[in-house]
Amino acid sequence: MTITYALIQMLEKVAEKTNRARIVTKAEVYKLLVNAGTVVGCEYKKAGKTVKEFGPMVLASGGFGADFGADSLLATYRPDLLHLPTTNGEHCTGDAIKMGEAIGAATIDLEWVQVHPTGLVKPDDPDAKVKFLAAEALRGVGGIVLDANGDRFCNELGRRDYVTGEMWKNKPPFRLCLNKAAADEIIWHAKHYTGRGVMKFYASGEDLAKDMGVPLQKIVDAHQKHFEAAKKQEKVVASSA
Template identity: 40%
Template sequence: MANQPTILVIGGGLAGLSASHTALDHGARVVLLDKKPNLGGNSVKASSGINGANTEAQKKHGISDSVQLFYNDTETSAGTLSRPNLIQALTANSAGALTWLTTQFKIDLSLVSRLGGHSVPRTHRGTGGAPGWAMTSALIKKLQEVESSQFNRVRVRQGAKVIRLLEDGSGKIVGAEYENEEGRYEERADAVIIATGGYAADFSDHGYLSKYRPDLFAFPTASGDHATGDGLLLATSLQKPAALLDIEKIQVHPTGFVDPKSPMAKTKFLAAEALRGAGAILINGSGERFVNELERRDVVSGKMHEVIKAGEAPIRLILNEESSAALKTHCDFYLAKGLMKRYDSGEEFAIEAKLPLENLRNTFGSHTMYGEGKATDPLGKTYFDNSWYSVEKPVLVAEITPVLHYTMGGISVDSSARVLDSQGVPISGLYAAGEVIGGVHVRNRLGGSSLLEAVVFGRIAGETAASL
């Protein structure tokens, strides 16, 4: 490879940004193309946080964690088809990824919460706004600084949609063709990193959702409209196509907000899983809990479907004062958007929602007892934060529904982020990172592990591509 190789990064979400910075750190030049007018992708929306095992923040909070424990939780969540090399890459590099973010970009990740399927609290966020915004804005700012201060090191092109990868006679990837408002252009490079995100908004007639999961086609999504699986198409349209893994595996997130102003909207805001981590409970239309709120996402979504099918909707998410205070910035935002409503008491809510007050009183009373250890939750919840609920006290309430959220399927890579063909052979010059890759989470992705996947595999891709 050239002395100062040029790395072409497709996609400016957290994976593409992490890859770009790492490639720069390893001496490369970077060209970053993104089809949208603004960088950030779905990464900017992420609201719960990023996972890390054995981090400085965990140690400060007295949380005992290990790479092995994180590995085990991820493997259990992934199910029988789990791929050890990818899980090992994700979990073993997690603490390093967080240190990179906090030291190199001064991102605050000092708070740690526990999301569904994790044995211990390990999802990190800061005290300010949404963690996805905090991370992407810091990485974008620094990239722009390098672009303006160091001649020819970085070129960022927004509104530039990549439509084809360029191959030489041997099948090596040597660049990409993109289009923008002015026309079509070729961009040559020594290596290409695909970081185009997932396909949870691919509602085209012959797209990935309609082809692989027609049963989910009618669902709303929490993804931005860029998430149409472009990277998958680019990588599978080669002379020797990339292999795809787990393409039918799509995560349905339990808590999309039903906006009272537009209840049928196809794109929905996501109610962060951190709300449940901080003590929020879920109730059916009769005011009864029906699931351990801290179960894995696939389990919670599955139980919600049973409730909906049984005609026991609407499903609501409820927070007491303590749990809403723990996520004040989030809740202030949801309240301002009209997605959540505050009631002076649970009783006031029960009257407005026309649900039996006695049921709500029982639900709140028993949840409080489980939290105090005076009884065992028959639904299996064992970790309690802010568990004290009373119908006499204020509550925040939102109606929620399952939404398409994250696509587990994607391009097959090895633990060096090299794209593999159907024989498992690396395609020369081609790397991939972030949600566009498949095989890491298989059956179910743990909350907080996608931002981590973007940073870990983005950094691996940036380093491998720049160093070879």
């Protein structure tokens, strides 16, 4: 997100200085223009009008994780994932890929769809198909993942496919929990997610345990297990250094 924003800012600065770069907003590109087998431009709609733009074309519209239709790319290449929500954003519907396919462009590796283990569920809209992404930094600072029984069941710093795989084996719903030290280290994210209504502050571990419906000792044991694992990892890194 940060890289994309920086690129957009740079493009805006270029557009301010020269007429050779223009930014067209609130427009929908829906067709590539072809002449003698070569792409020569595109066609888009803006304010009820159809506009043709000629020149070299670069397609950069993101993935297709938010296209859940029966004829979607997700249904074609990974129908087993259609039941999952996405953190890609509502705009990621594979339009540019479909435009390319429509003129005979080849695709590759579309079946390699990554399942991110931590999407944040909004309590007042739990079935929303588009979720907020829980940044890996939340786990990096010491956040632990607990299953419905209050058990810690994986190494939170493992690869995404590993963490996701372990979640499949355990009982949902899952909770990503940060103690005060971890939350303070990443306070901007904590405040942002709390403000969005996808993270909740608990005054104590006892309050969390009550909300989860598990014994407090379960939460204590999970944190202790994580603390001991982290200490072992520190020793391994120190000895290898």
